[in-house]
Amino acid sequence: GESVGLHLPTLSVQEGDNSIINCAYSNSASDYFIWYKQESGKGPQFIIDIRSNMDKRQGQRVTVLLNKTVKHLSLQIAATQPGDSAVYFCAESPPLMDSSYKLIFGSGTRLLVRP
Amino acid sequence: ETGVTQTPRHLVMGMTNKKSLKCEQHLGHNAMYWYKQSAKKPLELMFVYSLEERVENNSVPSRFSPECPNSSHLFLHLHTLQPEDSALYLCASSQDPPGGSYEQYFGPGTRLTVT
Numbered sequence: 352g353e354s355v356g357l358h359l360p361t362l363s364v365q366e367g368d369n370s371i372i373n374c375a376y377s378n379s380a381s382d383y384f385i386w387y388k389q390e391s392g393k394g395p396q397f398i399i400d401i402r403s404n405m406d407k408r409q410g411q412r413v414t415v416l417l418n419k420t421v422k423h424l425s426l427q428i429a430a431t432q433p434g435d436s437a438v439y440f441c442a443e444s445p446p447l448m449d450s451s452y453k454l455i456f457g458s459g460t461r462l463l464v465r466p
Numbered sequence: 467e468t469g470v471t472q473t474p475r476h477l478v479m480g481m482t483n484k485k486s487l488k489c490e491q492h493l494g495h496n497a498m499y500w501y502k503q504s505a506k507k508p509l510e511l512m513f514v515y516s517l518e519e520r521v522e523n524n525s526v527p528s529r530f531s532p533e534c535p536n537s538s539h540l541f542l543h544l545h546t547l548q549p550e551d552s553a554l555y556l557c558a559s560s561q562d563p564p565g566g567s568y569e570q571y572f573g574p575g576t577r578l579t580v581t
Contacts, residue, residue: 383568392574394470394558394572394573395556395572453522454568456509458508
């Protein structure tokens with residue numbers, strides 16, 4: 352069945368270092384991918400997205416890379432800060448179904464930033 | 467109020483109680499979602515409403531009953547729950563096609579504890 356999974360459940364990084372969070376997806380027909388950040392006590396918040404016709408997209412301090420050959424997605428955070436500590440989810444969207452958009456979420460990676 | 471709001475933020479209920487969770491979106495979206503988030507599990511999609519019609523019900527037990535009276539409000543009615551139903555219940559909204567996007571906006575969630 353469709354599934355999205357994460358390689359590392361917890362990632363600990365030193366403040367100021369770069370972080371890389373990985374995600375594997377299973378549906379080769381998925382055409383949209385999104386990263387969410389969830390801080391303690393809050394709902395998931397959008398970070399960055401990418402469409403399948405791209406292999407890289409940059410935001411402010413974040414970069415998403417998409418490798419469709421191996422169905423792999425990664426989120427890179429530059430100069431990680433204490434405020435980046437959270438759980439990060441990737442999600443994929445299969446082709447438009449039943450006139451509705453649908454997101455399938457991965458299990459999440461917890462990012463811990465050491466001062 | 468802006469974005470997606472949920473009430474109550476915390477709820478403790480016995481297995482014989484009946485309670486309701488409320489979600490309101492102030493974004494003008496036409497689709498709303500209920501998710502269940504348990505520890506160490508991916509976000510589980512429970513229900514999807516598009517244009518106030520239920521378009522998805524992911525094999526959710528009948529003790530969970532959704533209601534969408536209009537495009538801005540979504541309820542989840544709870545009755546005779548089990549302890550394993552304790553979780554964070556997240557509401558989200560998005561704008562379905564035409565003219566929409568895959569991005570879902572989440573509320574802060576209701577932390578439910580069933581005793």
